[in-house]
Amino acid sequence: xxxxIITIGDEILIGQIVDTNSAWMAxxxxxxxxxVYQITSVHDRREHxxxxxxxxxxxxxxVLVTGGLGPTKDDxxxxxxxxxxxxxxxxxxxxxxxxxxKYKNRGVDMNKLNRGQAMLPESCTVLFNAxxxxxxxxxxxxxxxxxxxxxxxxxxxxxxxHEVLPRLVGHGMLDVIIHKTVLTQGVPxxxxxxxxxxxxxxxxxYIKLAYLPGPMAVRLRLTATxxxxxxxxxxxxxQVEMLKKLLPNDIYGYGQETMAxxxxxxxxxxxxxxxxxxSCTGGHISHMLTLVPGASRWxxxxxxxxxxxxxxxxxxxxxxxxxxxxxxSEQTAIxxxxxxxxxxxxxxxVATTGIAGPDGGTxxxxxGTVWIAVASRTKFIAQKYVFGSNRERNILRSxxxxxxxxxxxxxxxxx
Amino acid sequence: xxxxIITIGDEILIGQIVDTNSAWMAxxxxxxxxxVYQITSVHDRREHxxxxxxxxxxxxxxVLVTGGLGPTKDDxxxxxxxxxxxxxxxxxxxxxxxxxxKYKNRGVDMNKLNRGQAMLPESCTVLFNAxxxxxxxxxxxxxxxxxxxxxxxxxxxxxxxHEVLPRLVGHGMLDVIIHKTVLTQGVPxxxxxxxxxxxxxxxxxYIKLAYLPGPMAVRLRLTATxxxxxxxxxxxxxQVEMLKKLLPNDIYGYGQETMAxxxxxxxxxxxxxxxxxxSCTGGHISHMLTLVPGASRWxxxxxxxxxxxxxxxxxxxxxxxxxxxxxxSEQTAIxxxxxxxxxxxxxxxVATTGIAGPDGGTxxxxxGTVWIAVASRTKFIAQKYVFGSNRERNILRSxxxxxxxxxxxxxxxxx
Numbered sequence: 001x002x003x004x005i006i007t008i009g010d011e012i013l014i015g016q017i018v019d020t021n022s023a024w025m026a027x028x029x030x031x032x033x034x035x036v037y038q039i040t041s042v043h044d045r046r047e048h049x050x051x052x053x054x055x056x057x058x059x060x061x062x063v064l065v066t067g068g069l070g071p072t073k074d075d076x077x078x079x080x081x082x083x084x085x086x087x088x089x090x091x092x093x094x095x096x097x098x099x100x101x102k103y104k105n106r107g108v109d110m111n112k113l114n115r116g117q118a119m120l121p122e123s124c125t126v127l128f129n130a131x132x133x134x135x136x137x138x139x140x141x142x143x144x145x146x147x148x149x150x151x152x153x154x155x156x157x158x159x160x161x162h163e164v165l166p167r168l169v170g171h172g173m174l175d176v177i178i179h180k181t182v183l184t185q186g187v188p189x190x191x192x193x194x195x196x197x198x199x200x201x202x203x204x205x206y207i208k209l210a211y212l213p214g215p216m217a218v219r220l221r222l223t224a225t226x227x228x229x230x231x232x233x234x235x236x237x238x239q240v241e242m243l244k245k246l247l248p249n250d251i252y253g254y255g256q257e258t259m260a261x262x263x264x265x266x267x268x269x270x271x272x273x274x275x276x277x278x279s280c281t282g283g284h285i286s287h288m289l290t291l292v293p294g295a296s297r298w299x300x301x302x303x304x305x306x307x308x309x310x311x312x313x314x315x316x317x318x319x320x321x322x323x324x325x326x327x328x329s330e331q332t333a334i335x336x337x338x339x340x341x342x343x344x345x346x347x348x349x350v351a352t353t354g355i356a357g358p359d360g361g362t363x364x365x366x367x368g369t370v371w372i373a374v375a376s377r378t379k380f381i382a383q384k385y386v387f388g389s390n391r392e393r394n395i396l397r398s399x400x401x402x403x404x405x406x407x408x409x410x411x412x413x414x415x
Numbered sequence: 416x417x418x419x420i421i422t423i424g425d426e427i428l429i430g431q432i433v434d435t436n437s438a439w440m441a442x443x444x445x446x447x448x449x450x451v452y453q454i455t456s457v458h459d460r461r462e463h464x465x466x467x468x469x470x471x472x473x474x475x476x477x478v479l480v481t482g483g484l485g486p487t488k489d490d491x492x493x494x495x496x497x498x499x500x501x502x503x504x505x506x507x508x509x510x511x512x513x514x515x516x517k518y519k520n521r522g523v524d525m526n527k528l529n530r531g532q533a534m535l536p537e538s539c540t541v542l543f544n545a546x547x548x549x550x551x552x553x554x555x556x557x558x559x560x561x562x563x564x565x566x567x568x569x570x571x572x573x574x575x576x577h578e579v580l581p582r583l584v585g586h587g588m589l590d591v592i593i594h595k596t597v598l599t600q601g602v603p604x605x606x607x608x609x610x611x612x613x614x615x616x617x618x619x620x621y622i623k624l625a626y627l628p629g630p631m632a633v634r635l636r637l638t639a640t641x642x643x644x645x646x647x648x649x650x651x652x653x654q655v656e657m658l659k660k661l662l663p664n665d666i667y668g669y670g671q672e673t674m675a676x677x678x679x680x681x682x683x684x685x686x687x688x689x690x691x692x693x694s695c696t697g698g699h700i701s702h703m704l705t706l707v708p709g710a711s712r713w714x715x716x717x718x719x720x721x722x723x724x725x726x727x728x729x730x731x732x733x734x735x736x737x738x739x740x741x742x743x744s745e746q747t748a749i750x751x752x753x754x755x756x757x758x759x760x761x762x763x764x765v766a767t768t769g770i771a772g773p774d775g776g777t778x779x780x781x782x783g784t785v786w787i788a789v790a791s792r793t794k795f796i797a798q799k800y801v802f803g804s805n806r807e808r809n810i811l812r813s814x815x816x817x818x819x820x821x822x823x824x825x826x827x828x829x830x
Contacts, residue, residue, distance in 0.1 A: 010623075010625055010638075011625060011627055011636070012437075012438070012441070012454065013441055013450075013451045013452070013453070013454065014441055014442065014445045014451070014592075014594065014638070015437070015438040015439060015440070015441030015442025015443070015444075015445060015451075016438075016442070016594075016596070016627065016636060017438065017627070018433060018434075018435050018438040019433075019434065019437070019438070019454075020433050022427075022430075022434070022456070023427070023430040023431075023432065023433040023434070024430060025430070026427070026428055026429060026430035027429065027430025027431070028430070029430075030429045030430060035428075036428045036429070036430075037428070037458070037463075038428070038455065038456065038457055038463075039427065039428065039434075039455070039456035040453065040454070040455050040456075041437070041453065041454035041455075042453055043452070044625075048452075048453075070604065070626060070628065071604065071605045071608070072604065072605070072608050072626045073608075073615070074623075074624070074625050074626065102803075105781065105783070105801065105803070105804075106783070106801055106802065106803065107801045108603060108606075111605055111606065111609055113605040113608060113609070114605050131805070152628070152629075154805075154808075210431070212431075273722075276719075278698075278701075281705075282701055282702055282704070282705025282706070282710070283693075283698035283699065283700070283701025283702040283704075283705060283717055283719070284698065284702045284705075285698070286693075286697055286698025286701070286702075286719040287697055287698040287699045287701075287702045287810075289697070289698075290696075290697025290698060290699075290719070290721060290771075290810070291697070291806070291807060291810070293772070293773055293774065293806060294774070295697070295721065296721050296722065299721050299722075300721060300722040300724070300725060301718065301719045301720050301721040301722055301725040301729075302698055302718075302719040302721075303716065303717075303718055303719075304691075304698070304701040304705070304716045304717040304718075304719075305716050306705065306710065306711055306714050306715060306716040306717075307688075307711065307714075307715040307716055307759070309715070309760065310715060310716040310759055313760075314716075314729075314758065314759070343729065344722070344725055344729070345724065345728075356705075357708075358708055359708065359709070391706070391708060392706060395702075395705070395706070
């Protein structure tokens with residue numbers, strides 16, 4: 001089975017946006033055993049779209065199309081599909097009801113452009129889009145399947161996950177593919193590879209390992225391909241158990257779990273609550289924690305102490321500490337953590353203070369220097385890190401590292 | 416002049432990496448007045464590469480190829496180019512000297528694979544690569560230019576900037592293309608389209624408008640094509656001035672600016688400082704602000720008051736207010752804003768309180784309900800919004816909306 005991806009939109013071809021949809025779709029298809037033969041990006045132009053559909057259809061059994069489904073004049077994918085499949089736009093009531101509902105909930109009035117999104121090609125199977133007003137469209141011709149989806153990534157992902165991939169399995173087009181992703185943090189990819197080298201070399205041939213490094217984690221993805229799901233699952237679970245023994249402290253979760261979710265679960269188990277004090281991370285740790293639904297059960301709140309006066313007046317850091325050791329120091333980090341834990345009446349606290357960059361570095365405290373402290377009611381730990389020169393990456397890495405320090409403390413049984 | 420981009424590499428088609436090279440090259444070419452007609456990603460396979468080169472060459476005057484130039488077996492682009500241009504690999508001494516020099520500086524021994532990178536097609540112009548060992552290659556045939564570059568982004572960028580673009584300018588471009596992107600927030604795409612419909616219809620034929628919607632903004636991109644850069648720029652500026660009159664409050668910036676940068680500039684001009692109090696946005700506003708380098712000049716800090724006790728004990732929200740109106744109310748939002756402004760000794764403050772979801776909604780306060788307050792030393796404004804059901808998007812939209820409210824207050828001349 002061969003697939004092709006067509007992404008439609010002038011914004012891609014003038015380099016206004018990076019096409020991340022294709023990589024995501026290609027990964028999903030590959031994990032499901034479908035080879036992506038080609039990815040093609042074309043303009044919002046009739047003849048160009050029609051040519052791309054024709055050429056892809058001649059090469060592939062499955063053609064995934066994204067983009068050009070918005071309500072405005074520059075979006076013409078739908079009319080091109082009508083021309084290509086020799087059909088016409090007809091009114092689709094369920095879609096109109098869905099759009100009406102969406103607008104009602106938002107308290108916004110609908111207009112003729114929104115209603116226009118309920119006009120859909122007569123010959124297609126409409127794919128529900130829970131995240132937006134432009135549904136997906138499924139066509140079949142001469143044994144080739146064509147699917148058109150919006151270019152908005154989270155809408156495309158919803159339709160792929162809930163509508164497209166299940167239908168493809170139903171058509172018997174996909175192998176049994178089982179994958180498990182192990183999330184590690186704090187060990188560089190190259191060091192990780194050396195630590196698990198023997199285990200990796202001993203993997204059975206039907207299990208593939210991929211290193212997926214990023215600022216928040218190095219993800220290890222195991223993918224097993226075969227005919228018997230139960231057998232594959234059992235072997236993957238066995239391999240992961242062996243891996244856990246090799247990386248006892250560095251694995252924080254699996255699959256789509258976030259460090260914040262894992263930490264939140266541990267806190268809930270202890271019926272404990274967390275507070276954070278942030279300087280260089282500027283609120284990002286608090287943001288990570290509050291992305292987790294129900295975080296209020298284990299997160300009391302946080303203080304972003306960007307100005308040193310806030311460190312002293314609100315968090316109770318001693319002015320002498322700032323004077324003697326500076327804001328970016330072990331002592332300040334510890335006083336920040338202890339201060340916020342008391343102030344917000346929490347059981348645990350984390351604190352960060354550092355130089356995110358691009359400026360502000362010194363000889364002995366270069367850009368990327370970060371002190372992180374974790375405190376419980378009875379003890380505290382502080383650790384210095386030196387990250388890179390990129391401001392955003394320093395914020396992400398400091399945040400994730402702080403939560404990893406807390407997670408290890410919680411796993412170690414701290415009350 | 417028409418260009419096409421071909422990216423070669425299995426890693427793209429299995430979704431292991433996102434192809435960021437194409438967007439960067441496309442942007443550079445557009446700025447240089449070259450239209451990119453199509454972007455095509457293909458496998459490291461001989462017949463596929465040859466077909467892609469042939470098809471692109473038939474459509475375009477310029478074909479940029481990246482990837483497949485590494486020293487290992489799986490990289491076959493160079494031999495495919497030899498076959499396509501009916502030439503052979505010959506030894507290129509300057510390249511070998513460059514590679515030798517690189518390895519000497521790194522104190523690493525060279526092997527035969529490295530030396531192999533000095534074997535280059537006889538009929539090409541070698542393009543120096545200061546950043547790596549695989550040089551670029553420039554071919555011309557039947558009036559079409561073909562350039563092959565490594566897929567490593569910083570190597571490709573160096574060759575493009577120092578070798579390819581200067582040569583292309585030398586070849587004299589036909590068209591000049593000028594873009595201007597206008598950033599709007601708070602008006603849905605379809606409503607925006609109706610408000611500017613007459614203006615859009617009256618645009619001169621050589622200016623194209625594109626709507627680029629997202630959770631943080633609806634971006635309006637104007638693209639002018641012609642021969643005289645000054646004329647195009649003047650007309651785009653004139654059109655943007657007209658657009659500003661149609662959307663006086665909703666435009667917050669241009670190009671790559673962020674709402675946080677724009678707000679920060681306005682605060683600095685007033686020599687004023689900002690504090691934030693966040694409930695439903697959970698620290699994200701603080702994160703957006705502190706992503707801006709030098710934010711400490713205008714941002715004092717923030718309180719994430721996730722627990723209602725923090726709203727009362729730290730921010731000074733009255734318990735009666737919470738009892739009588741609830742945490743998600745105009746009164747609470749206003750007291751949070753005023754409280755944090757006083758506590759962190761700032762001139763301005765923003766506060767958010769709402770139901771981010773997915774749970775916690777009620778009949779009269781459904782998920783997505785958010786109260787946002789903005790306060791100065793002398794006045795305050797509060798506004799209710801109802802966003803969607805997606806937690807992350809609610810956080811992003813609430814954060815951006817809060818900063819837009821503040822920006823409007825600052826622009827209105829509030830001290």
